Amino acid sequence: MNITINNRVIQLEKPTSILGAICQAGARLQSPDCGSARQWTRHPLCPAITLAEVDGMLLSGALLGRRPAGDGMTIMTSSPTIDKALAERAKMLQDCHECFFVREMQKVLAADAESAGFINLEEWEKFDFPLRTVEPSLIHDPNRCVRCRSCVEVCRDVQTVEALRFDEKQGVLIDDRRCVRCGQCIHVCPSGAISKYRKLIEFLGCHSCPFDKPLGAMREKDETKKAWAILHDRDCHPVAQFAPAVRASLAQEFCMEPGELVTGKLYAALRRLGFKQVWDTNFAADLTIMEEGSELLQRIATAGKLPMLTSCSPGWVRFAETFFPDLLPHLSTAKSPQQMLGAVAKTFAAPRLKIDPSRMKVVSFMPCTAKKAEAARPEMNSAFRFHQAHGGGSAAESYPDVDLVLTTRELVRLLKMAGLDLRCMPEEAADPLLGAYTGAAPIFGRTGGVMEAALRTAAVLLAGAPFARLEFHALETMDGVKTAAVQVGTVTLKIAVVHGLGNVRKVCESIRSGGDFASYHFIEFMACPGGCIGGGGQPIPTNLYAKGARMAGLNKDDREMHALRMSHENPEVKTLYEIFLEKPLSYISHSLLHTHYTDRSPASAGPIP
Numbered sequence: 360m361n362i363t364i365n366n367r368v369i370q371l372e373k374p375t376s377i378l379g380a381i382c383q384a385g386a387r388l389q390s391p392d393c394g395s396a397r398q399w400t401r402h403p404l405c406p407a408i409t410l411a412e413v414d415g416m417l418l419s420g421a422l423l424g425r426r427p428a429g430d431g432m433t434i435m436t437s438s439p440t441i442d443k444a445l446a447e448r449a450k451m452l453q454d455c456h457e458c459f460f461v462r463e464m465q466k467v468l469a470a471d472a473e474s475a476g477f478i479n480l481e482e483w484e485k486f487d488f489p490l491r492t493v494e495p496s497l498i499h500d501p502n503r504c505v506r507c508r509s510c511v512e513v514c515r516d517v518q519t520v521e522a523l524r525f526d527e528k529q530g531v532l533i534d535d536r537r538c539v540r541c542g543q544c545i546h547v548c549p550s551g552a553i554s555k556y557r558k559l560i561e562f563l564g565c566h567s568c569p570f571d572k573p574l575g576a577m578r579e580k581d582e583t584k585k586a587w588a589i590l591h592d593r594d595c596h597p598v599a600q601f602a603p604a605v606r607a608s609l610a611q612e613f614c615m616e617p618g619e620l621v622t623g624k625l626y627a628a629l630r631r632l633g634f635k636q637v638w639d640t641n642f643a644a645d646l647t648i649m650e651e652g653s654e655l656l657q658r659i660a661t662a663g664k665l666p667m668l669t670s671c672s673p674g675w676v677r678f679a680e681t682f683f684p685d686l687l688p689h690l691s692t693a694k695s696p697q698q699m700l701g702a703v704a705k706t707f708a709a710p711r712l713k714i715d716p717s718r719m720k721v722v723s724f725m726p727c728t729a730k731k732a733e734a735a736r737p738e739m740n741s742a743f744r745f746h747q748a749h750g751g752g753s754a755a756e757s758y759p760d761v762d763l764v765l766t767t768r769e770l771v772r773l774l775k776m777a778g779l780d781l782r783c784m785p786e787e788a789a790d791p792l793l794g795a796y797t798g799a800a801p802i803f804g805r806t807g808g809v810m811e812a813a814l815r816t817a818a819v820l821l822a823g824a825p826f827a828r829l830e831f832h833a834l835e836t837m838d839g840v841k842t843a844a845v846q847v848g849t850v851t852l853k854i855a856v857v858h859g860l861g862n863v864r865k866v867c868e869s870i871r872s873g874g875d876f877a878s879y880h881f882i883e884f885m886a887c888p889g890g891c892i893g894g895g896g897q898p899i900p901t902n903l904y905a906k907g908a909r910m911a912g913l914n915k916d917d918r919e920m921h922a923l924r925m926s927h928e929n930p931e932v933k934t935l936y937e938i939f940l941e942k943p944l945s946y947i948s949h950s951l952l953h954t955h956y957t958d959r960s961p962a963s964a965g966p967i968p
C-alpha cells in the first residue's frame with residue numbers, strides 16, 4: 360500500500376493506523392506551546408492540539424491512532440491549515456484553559472437553543488458582554504448563555520430567592536444583594552452539562568484531562584490555579600480538609616460507581632498533591648455537634664431563643680441574613696465544621712506541629728459555592744485574633760481561618776491537573792490531631808444528618824444513655840419538610856428537618872408569624888435540595904439518582920464503617936477539649952468556634968461583602 364506523507368511516498372508492508380504510518384515515515388505531530396496548560400493535559404495525543412491533515416481534512420491525534428491508513432492517502436503533519444488551527448487552539452487552552460472540542464460542543468447546544476427560539480445564532484456569536492461575578496462564589500458568562508432561563512426559574516421557583524432576572528437585551532442579570540451563593544443555578548445550566556457528549560469525550564481518551572468539562576454560562580469562580588500556586592509555594596505549609604459529602608460524590612468523576620466512598624483514596628491523593636497534613640472536615644462535624652448540641656441544651660435549660668436553627672449551611676445563613684434578619688437570634692452561634700476546622704488547625708494543631716500559623720494555608724474542598732463566601736467573611740479570622748491576644752503576633756495584617764475553598768468540581772480538576780486518578784490510589788488514613796471521626800459525622804452531608812447526629816449526643820447528655828436505635832429513618836427521606844417529636848429523657852423534643860430554600864422560607868414564615876413551627880425546639884435548615892449531597896459545587900449532573908447514591912454512601916460510612924457512631928465518642932475531639940478547649944461553650948470554645956450574623960436585608964443598608 361502506498362501513501363504520501365509530507366509529500367514523500369512511502370510503502371506500507373502491512374496494515375496500520377494513520378498514526379502508525381506517520382511514525383513509520385519518521386514524521387512527527389507538532390506540539391504547540393500552550394504554556395502551563397500543556398503540562399496539565401497529559402494526554403500525549405490530546406485531540407485539541409495534535410493534528411494532521413488527511414486528504415485535505417483536519418484529523419485529531421486521538422483519531423489518527425484509531426483510523427487505518429488507506430492506499431493512496433495523502434497525509435500532512437505540517438501545513439498552513441494545521442499551523443493556523445493549532446495556534447488558535449493553543450491560545451484557547453493557554454488563555455482560558457479551555458478545550459477547543461468542548462467549546463465546539465457548546466456551539467452545538469447553541470444551535471439547539473436557536474431551534475427552541477431562545478437565541479438568534481448569528482447575534483449570539485457576536486455577543487461581547489463582560490463577565491458578571493457574584494464574589495467570591497459565582498461567575499455568569501453572558502456570551503455562553505443560550506438564554507434558556509432555567510437558572511432564573513430555579514432561583515425563583517425552587518429557592519425563592521429571585522436573585523436573577525431576564526432582560527431581553529442583556530440576558531440574565533444578577534442581583535448581588537439577594538443572591539445567597541447556593542449555586543443551584545449552576546446545576547440547571549445546560550451549557551455546563553454537555554453530558555450527551557460524555558461518550559465522545561471518553562472515546563477520545565479525554566476523561567483524565569482537567570479541561571474535559573465545559574465552562575458553563577453559570578459556574579463557580581474557579582480557584583484551582585490558586586490552589587496549585589499554594590501547593591508549589593515553598594513558604595506555605597498547605598493542609599487540606601474535605602467535607603462529608605465530597606467522599607461520596609467524587610467516584611462518578613473517575614469512572615467508579617456513583618456514591619462509592621473514596622475517603623481513603625482521597626487522603627492518599629491529597630498527600631500526593633502536596634498537602635503536608637490531610638485532615639477531615641468530619642472531625643469538625645463531630646466538634647460542631649458538641650458545641651451546637653450543648654447550645655441547644657443550654658437554650659432549653661435557660662428558656663433561651665427557640666426554636667434553635669442550625670447554622671452549618673452558609674447558603675441558608677445568608678438567606679436568613681437577607682430575608683429573615685429578625686430570626687437571626689434563633690440561629691445557633693456555632694460555626695460550620697469547615698470554619699471550626701480552620702480555627703483549630705491554626706491554634707491547636709499549628710503549635711503542636713511547630714508551624715507558624717501565618718504560613719499554614721488551610722484549603723477546603725466543599726460541595727458548596729456558598730462556602731467560598733463563608734470563608735471570606737471578615738470575622739472568620741479567629742485564629743489570627745487568638746494569636747494576637749496570646750502574644751503570638753504575626754507580621755501579617757490578618758489571615759483567615761480557611762485560606763481557600765474549592766468545590767468538588769474544582770477538586771476533580773486539581774487532581775486531574777496533577778495526573779492523579781483516584782482509582783489508582785491506595786487506601787490511606789487521615790493525619791492525626793484533626794482527622795478522626797465517628798459515624799455521626801458523614802451523615803452531615805445529607806438532609807436530616809445534622810439533626811440525627813445532634814439527637815444521638817443529646818440523648819446521652821440529657822438522659823445519660825443513648826437511644827436504642829441510632830438511625831432516624833423518617834429524617835432521611837427526600838421530603839422537603841420532615842417533623843418528629845422525640846422523647847429525650849424527660850423532654851419531648853419537637854424537631855424539624857427542612858431542605859431547599861423554598862421549603863425553608865415557608866417554615867421561617869411560620870416561625871416569624873408565631874405559627875406551628877414557632878413551638879419547635881430545633882430545626883435543621885439546608886439551602887440545597889437534599890443537603891450537601893445536592894450542593895451547588897457538586898459534580899454535574901447532580902440529579903435525584905446521583906443524590907440517592909451519595910446518600911447511600913454516607914449512610915454506609917455511618918452504619919458499616921465506624922464502631923463509634925456518636926460525636927462525643929470521637930477520641931480526638933475528647934483530646935482537643937481535654938488539653939485545649941476545656942469544655943463545650945467554654946470561653947475559648949466561644950472565641951474560636953462560635954460566630955455572629957449580620958443583617959443584610961435591603962432595609963438594613965448593611966454592607967455588600
Ligand code: SF4
Nearest residue numbers: 514538539541542544
Ligand atoms: S446562587 Fe442561588 S441565589 Fe444566587 S442566583 Fe444562583 S440560585 Fe439564585
Ligand code: SF4
Nearest residue numbers: 504505507508510548
Ligand atoms: S445561564 Fe445557563 S441556565 Fe441561565 S439562561 Fe443562560 S444558559 Fe440558561
